[in-house]
Amino acid sequence: MLAPDSVGRTFAGADAISISQSEIDAFAAVIGETDTTIAPPTFTIRISLDQFQNILTKPEIGLDWSRLVHGDQKFEIFSPVKAGDCLRCSATIESYRVAAGNEIVSVRSDLHRDDQLVISSWSTLVVRA
């Protein structure tokens, strides 16, 4: 069960995350992208999911990550990510409900380069009954 008072809360990531060329290259290679001057559109999921896991599994939040599946995903990209970017991330728990025993959590991730919002993404995560 997710702690009820956690819905609506925003959590700031502890440190800015710097993006290396080798990370972009590895991600691009899997999907056959040869131009790695810009990260593929879904590249930042690695940052967002990691932050969601850190937040949602905190004892006071209490989500069971081991039974989690990804329900849906959406990105809004305002500025493409490149190697050398230093991104600050914050995550917001937007909603939580239980349906047929499954816990359904909607979370938003906002990535900033300095004061500029670079990418917002929304994930629906489902903890299976």
Place this chain on the structure above:
Amino acid sequence: MIEVGTALAEKIVYIDRAMLKAYADASGDQNPIHQNEEFAVSVGLPNVIAHGMLTMALVGKYVTDWSGGSGSVKEFGARFIKPVIVPADEKVDLTINGTVTEVDGDQIKIDLVATSAGVKVLGMAKAVVIKK
């Protein structure tokens, strides 16, 4: 001329266990359901399944090949409705199609369909791009 109804050429990508391992390493998602058959079966799955985000990344590549590179995507979303099942020593298809549904100035909206072994794996898959 790009207009509502314009179809993007179909593309078939093949997914195997080696690709799942490469994606796990590149994305940091080391969930064993994407690599370990025994574990996947133990949690009620038919076999190892691809990461939903790998499927989405491959569909993203399909979009950006058409629209002019990774920097051309403004919005991209999908629902993971069925898993892509990846048996050992096999290559399974991911068959991707797209249709233009809206043209608004330089912004183009595309509906995307992705199937594997004839089963639709993504729902509500859409992208908004600025074509270069």
